[in-house]
Amino acid sequence: MKVFVLLALVAAATAWPSFGSDSLQGYQSDAAKEYSVKQKQHHVNSLLWKIYDHLHDAELKEMADTFDPEADTSIYSDGGDAVHHLLQEDKDHRLLEQHHWFSLFNPRQREEALMLFDVLIHCTSWDCFVHNAAYWHEHINEGEFVYALYTAVIHSKVAEGVILPPLYEVTPHMFTNSEVIMEAYAAKMKNTPGKFNMAFTGTKKNHEQRVAYFGEDIGMNTHHVTWHMDFPFWWQDSYGHHLDRKGELFFWVHHQLTARFDSERLSNWLDTVGELHWDETIVEGFAPHTMYKYGGEFPPRPDNVHFEDVDGVARVRDMLIMESRIRDAIAHGYITSKDGSHISIMNEEGIDKLGDIIESSMYSPNIQYYGQLHNLAHIMLGRQGDPHGKYNMTPGVMEHFETATRDPSFFRLHKYMDNIFKEHKDTLPPYTKEDLEFAGISVEEINVDGELRTYFEKYEFDLRNAVDSAEGIEEVELKAIVPRLNHNDFSFIADVNNNNDAEKLATFRIYMCPHFDNNGQAYTFENGHWHCIEMDKFWKKLSPGNNHVIRKSSESSVTVPDVPHFQSLIDYADGKSEEIPEHYSACGIPNRMLLPKGKENGMEFALILAVTDGEHDATHDHDEESEHGGSHAQCGTHGEIYPDKRPMGFPLDRRIPDRRVFDQAPNFKYSLGSYFFVSYC
Template sequence: MKGPRFLLGCLLALGLAALAQATDPKAQADVNAMLWKPYEALRTAKCGHTPDDGFSPVADLSLYSDGGEAAKKLDQEVQDGRVLKQKNYFSLFNPRHREEALMFFDVLMHCKAWTPCVINNAAYFRKNLNEGVFIYGVYVSVIHHPIADGLILPPLYEVTPHMFTNSEVINLAYTAKMTATPGKFTMGYTGSQKNPEQRVAYFGEDIGMNVHHVSWHMDFPFWWQDSYGYHLDRKGELFFWIHHQLTARFDAERLSNNLDQVDELYWDRPIYEGFAPHTSYKYGGEFPSRPDNVRFNDVEGVARIRDLMVWEERIRDAIAHGYATAKDGTIIDLLNDKGVDVLGDIIESSSYSPNPVYYGALHNTAHTVLGRQGDPQGKFKMPPGVMEHFETATRDPSFFRLHKYMNNIFKEFKDRLAPYTYEELNFEGVSIESVNIEGSLETYFEDFEFSLMNAVDDTAEIADVDISAVVKRLNHKPFSFVVNINNANAAPVSASARIYLCPRRDNNGVAFHPNIGRWGCIEMDKFWTELVPGSNTVVRKSSESAVTVPDSPSFAEIIEKTDAAVASGAATHGMEDLSRTCGIPDRLLLPKGKEEGLEMVLMSFVSDGTTDHTDTFEVGGHYGGTHAHCGIHGQKYPDKRAMGFPIDRQITDFRMTGTVTNFKNTIVQVYHKKAE
């Protein structure tokens, strides 16, 4: 379940009622109805609360905590015909599209209660806003509004299947619908065996990975302002950490498939890998392709390549100087644990950036520039590319090259920081005796089926037929980490445990230097435990990892359980623990590995938990399951240490680190079992 949130100041008095209301299955039924077949007329019979057909957003301004200012603004846009028309594509990177989505979000965020405010506004604006604008506004509102705490959002790949599915499969789905014939269609990955990148397409095109990426950017949107209700703690550092982890995981997949680690992008060199998405918008045509070896071109109305190079130079200059300059001229020291948070806000650039005019928006602009390289001057009126949607960006190999480029900027910063001292690393009296694996580190491919019902046009008068796609996806056998720790202290101690899986050798079999290999480490888990005096055996299941989430229930399952709860009058639908979708899918915790075994280093570290805890921390508390990469809504990140501690900084004295007893390296093998 999502962690507690700081309520908007004007909603404090309504806190208990709001949280109680979020467990009402009727509110879940409303969410289901609003997102079911979103390109068609709302089927009000599916709603838990019947919307008022004659509702006007501005008729009763007492419904809102802002006096209806947001509602008046958006409704005026609708009345003036200024909003994006329906049956058009939506892109968050389009400034006007984003403005409309945020106006809608602002209306919902200022609703004091679910009924009549949220449900009626959702029903009203579903009819009057672009479908993509509406869907995005609903998702971020349910994620962030305190009165939606505990509600489940259906998986995006079943709400907007076009963004996750090949065009060939969509065409087959339409044929099945028109002939009223149920269909189950196998979906392959893009490209052919002539393309080496095809070997790792299963990772970048994994629909669970796609959902994780877009969910993180909904949990931590670059446009967020604290006036929406709370501060997104360490947002800039989280931006660095989750994208660093995506590139580290991608490199591990490449090693698993005998490929070199991904190279970074260079603005003055060609984009070596082209990409053909084989994907279509619901409305707006095919996603554009990009041939091999395209040189970067300026994108009309967006940016010149030299702008990006200037921004990069200014950011690297700030790193070299050890400080950034705020827009008012204030000097911001970067050479401390908080510096990476500032740097992350600058590079993204989010609304938290201290000086967006000077440092620009390197990340966001680069996504748009990459997405437009197939038609940089708009000569052919091509729609946005896959890099201009968080749902589809990881499908393009250039995504990982872009983030390796940014990752190296962050590494440059981290290498400017002083190495950790013995005192910072040592946990007096505590030693890790051994680390073992219970079970086996073994991966395999399995079939996964998801619904395409929302992909095809429909009417209420025509009965639905089951239409679905089947795709191969990576999974692994369950396993557990068994950590044997000795506490030589006379009293129990609180410990923070961190486990990383690191590459040992490159694609040529050459061992990585520790300062190189550490930067490719995958965070496997981070948790807290109490150590009694003497021997302790800590068992941590792979399913308990703080970086992963289980599979989302299907849209059909959510509807079925919700309807059953509504019919029985139950206080809950029993799925609240699945309300968070931000996190690496459980099944992708391990890299694919090799049949003969991929040699990796399991790096385990325990430190003094009392120095790591924030002031709101409780040992044994529930932190939303994926706090390592996704934090906790409305609260401080539960760990004071830098993300990636203790391997985020370079190591200069290996004799010193070798004497730290609360640190253990174990050689392991990750095996892949081919289908028989």
């Protein structure tokens, strides 16, 4: 993944020519027209600002009014097939109207959004891309447009360098309590600026309120939805490239979300999250206190609901059958492909195939047989408030990646699927000394420089896109203030001996594991390894002799910094600010959430460092300065092969019946007897 930096504007933008109605059919794209990254950024900013209004930008409005998408099909790599199809759907009045809710889990609405994505991804120039985006901004449902534009910018080469504004400032109602939205509307009507405190959902009567700061964190929500845009389940290689190890990444990113949630629960005197079962009650209900821009409130779910069939979607028995078939495949050690052949999963690649099946990915070898466990599960949970459509309720929070983690059932669902993955991992042979060792390398010490201390801070984000605008009425400042978890800066410090005569490239793998469960019972190496959270993974060249390695917490390949505010992107693209926002992706755990909250008097964690052979691990030549896009550990490297050959979670991903294998590996260090305390202040 490349680090994108907005480039300085070299020359003034050439005025876009006006096309009258007589010249539409003769429109030819100016393929040679050059757009700076700054101009592209301005276009994307203008397309996403006040998404529910008509275009305000004069240049884009002229594009929308005068552009004929079919006039010149040479501007598309598919000869215009995608745009012909979408235009026909529009002419036949089959597209979802504007000012209506959108859910990616709704098959027809997803199909329409992907029709637009198909058009944009086949544009061979930014000229084609922005003209189509402007045109369809005025013709297609707003939610479908936002989804198609975001995924197209992420995956299209012609959009390289563009920074997407944070979704929580583009569609704030999906990330904000409805009470705050109503306060913002009231302030807007009075034309009075306002800042509004946003509380987490629930009260002290609900013990899940203790960990709401994790599931409702807007940065965590952004990471979750962005990961599913980087690795969409509907992706096909015909769009331009293969998403390497997509199924395994699905497993790993959700396993880590669940493990981190468990550490947050332990930080708040709660048991680790339990898995849900299709034939048992959903113990915890949820009242989202969140509203759609159009469509009303997100529906609540009461406590102790029994799963019911969802009309037109899935029956409870369907879910049990899919689960049974997947577990049978794990027990047999192979999956049955569409042509009836057997594909072994008793190897390092098996988790990737299993992930494709469970996620309901288009990469699944046999969707018809193994079904769509993950996607249907989200819909089943989202609809339990109105499973038969009796009240015509809108989709629940579980039917949107932006809002899913707000619901405690999200983590119960993913603990359920995580346990299926663990069942597979436990069938694989444990790692041997030969699998673990790195000849001539020994870790003498692993430590931390700086206090592991967490705290809550207040964060402000823009609400102006949540409210309506009127021509001639000046915008007023509207902001939400939300508490969010953060931590003091710290560094990992390791002393590693290279007893070889030559320099060696090493992979550093750092994990942190809770020492006690909620009952004060110590985790053993065997039953605790699945709860470990990945803190960092990076490459370092080791000189012969002793190497003192320092790695800052801010450099972690697991995390990303905050996405630049929408207004900062506007100011820079419009020349009002010289500050260059440096950002590469919103996919990654927020850096401020690298540490779990811990407890007031400290919470014990074990620190684990595995130093493995970087030459063996690396999928391609690189030096120690390469960070592969920054957040490669959970988000890969965009458009490239995953940089690490080892299984994700190595060497803690398999069962550990005898920890002496690790004790005898000098390149492995476990902080036994010197636990690290994470304290909350």
